[in-house]
Amino acid sequence: MASIRLEKFAYIHHSEPGTKLVSGEEIKAIRKEAFEAGVRDGAAAASEAFSSEQSRCLSRVQEVIGDTFFAREEAHRLALSSLRPLIESLAEAVTPALSAAGLSAEIAKIAEDAATRAPDDMLAVFVPIGMGIGIAEMLQGANPTVSVSEDPTLQSEQARVSWSGGFDLIDLGATAAAAIAAIDGFFNEVEQLPEMEIQHAN
Numbered sequence: 001m002a003s004i005r006l007e008k009f010a011y012i013h014h015s016e017p018g019t020k021l022v023s024g025e026e027i028k029a030i031r032k033e034a035f036e037a038g039v040r041d042g043a044a045a046a047s048e049a050f051s052s053e054q055s056r057c058l059s060r061v062q063e064v065i066g067d068t069f070f071a072r073e074e075a076h077r078l079a080l081s082s083l084r085p086l087i088e089s090l091a092e093a094v095t096p097a098l099s100a101a102g103l104s105a106e107i108a109k110i111a112e113d114a115a116t117r118a119p120d121d122m123l124a125v126f127v128p129i130g131m132g133i134g135i136a137e138m139l140q141g142a143n144p145t146v147s148v149s150e151d152p153t154l155q156s157e158q159a160r161v162s163w164s165g166g167f168d169l170i171d172l173g174a175t176a177a178a179a180i181a182a183i184d185g186f187f188n189e190v191e192q193l194p195e196m197e198i199q200h201a202n
Helices: 024-117 132-138 172-191 193-201
Strands: 122-127 145-150 158-163 166-171
Touching (some): 024 122, 024 132, 024 158, 122 132
Parallel strands (some): 122 145
Antiparallel strands (some): 158 166
């Protein structure tokens, strides 16, 4: 009867000179060190990813805030610009009446200053045609003595007050024109804001 003989075969690995066998404790230490290094690298990568995402989100927030600011400024500018026709029309309609009413007050103020400065002096007041009687009644009994005359060369918002030491020309029309010019300049500046913002942005 045939028989089979079992034998054990083993792969024999020849170690290189200087090869060191690693113990179980050393393997555990190596594994622990590798794990800790992996945790450190993972934490650094996570922190870097978080910082990158945070920067991206903050950049978007800043962009939205900037857009909101410019939108608010544009709405403010448009609101001001829409008032321009109304304010200019109101100024042009009101300034002549205010000038006419203010002319008497300006003449009275000059007369009062003259009374304090030189009570013995005599004032000569020249007013536009049609205003002589009203101004004379207003200054009646004033000190110093005042003579009122109408001057056809004067506009309705003008008057001239003369005394021995000089004269003063009142021109409320020029004052009103300067006020209207200031209003016009303000609105011109408002309307140029978008162009100025673009230049500053560049």
